[in-house]
Amino acid sequence: MQTLNQKYINKVVRQALKEDLQPYGDITTKLINNIKCRAKIIAKQNGVIAGLDFCKSAFKLRGKETIFSKKIIDGRKVKKGKVVATIAAKTKTILTAERTALNFLGHASGIATLTNKFVKKSNKKTKICCTRKTTPNLRLLDKYAVKKGGGFNHRLNLSDEIMIKDNHVVIVKNFRKLIEKAIRTKKIVTVEIDSFHQLKTIFGLKFKRILFDNMSLKNLKKCIKLCKNKYETEYSGNVNLKNIRKISNTKVDRISVGSLTHSASSFDFSLELEK
Numbered sequence: 356m357q358t359l360n361q362k363y364i365n366k367v368v369r370q371a372l373k374e375d376l377q378p379y380g381d382i383t384t385k386l387i388n389n390i391k392c393r394a395k396i397i398a399k400q401n402g403v404i405a406g407l408d409f410c411k412s413a414f415k416l417r418g419k420e421t422i423f424s425k426k427i428i429d430g431r432k433v434k435k436g437k438v439v440a441t442i443a444a445k446t447k448t449i450l451t452a453e454r455t456a457l458n459f460l461g462h463a464s465g466i467a468t469l470t471n472k473f474v475k476k477s478n479k480k481t482k483i484c485c486t487r488k489t490t491p492n493l494r495l496l497d498k499y500a501v502k503k504g505g506g507f508n509h510r511l512n513l514s515d516e517i518m519i520k521d522n523h524v525v526i527v528k529n530f531r532k533l534i535e536k537a538i539r540t541k542k543i544v545t546v547e548i549d550s551f552h553q554l555k556t557i558f559g560l561k562f563k564r565i566l567f568d569n570m571s572l573k574n575l576k577k578c579i580k581l582c583k584n585k586y587e588t589e590y591s592g593n594v595n596l597k598n599i600r601k602i603s604n605t606k607v608d609r610i611s612v613g614s615l616t617h618s619a620s621s622f623d624f625s626l627e628l629e630k
Contacts, residue, residue: 406463418448464622470504
């Protein structure tokens with residue numbers, strides 16, 4: 356997911372602008388003259404940029420005459436104090452779109468920045484993946500931001516691939532038969548396990564990936580050794596910047612990290628207006 360459709364971008368940005376302007380519009384900005392002016396968006400911290408097209412859309416939807424100039428592209432690292440974009444537009448366009456534009460830019464850049472920290476902490480062979488723990492209605496943006504930070508996407512949604520988890524097994528009871536049924540669908544199949552015993556009960560069935568959930572490093576290494584060249588391997592559960600290196604050193608293929616999207620702090624930007 357290297358790019359996002361402009362139609363999708365405009366749709367979510369338009370909804371956000373509507374949320375900020377209902378029911379009477381920007382009643383403060385209505386009090387001032389609507390003159391031509393310029394503004395610049397400045398990074399107030401170091402990190403990785405993502406979401407500039409959402410930022411641009413906010414200004415363009417409020418004023419078609421807007422000239423939005425990117426000074427950096429998504430996925431690039433930025434230093435504190437760097438100008439990331441300039442805007443030429445009417446005063447009311449800039450002021451009514453400012454917060455919505457910076458919210459999208461800050462949200463996406465925060466995810467990209469945190470993802471990049473995890474990527475740099477892990478070994479180069481392990482893929483750092485996000486999960487479905489995303490902001491409602493902004494999943495595509497969240498997953499796009501992860502990619503810009505150097506990470507990878509887990510499944511996009513529930514229809515993307517089959518993933519058999521513990522609660523599925525509680526209902527059907529027969530773990531192996533459920534997997535066999537999933538294999539017959541010809542879909543990508545991931546099976547979550549939490550013990551070496553569980554692995555042995557399903558070992559030999561032909562599906563793509565095994566997800567080890569909240570497993571000790573000792574058991575994880577044991578499982579990965581058995582799965583080598585037979586299954587793609589993935590780990591999840593309480594992954595943080597302190598333990599990511601140790602987990603990746605087990606030679607697991609992928610590590611899924613929910614906090615990339617549910618706990619990333621918003622990246623701090625400021626907008627400075629000039630006459």
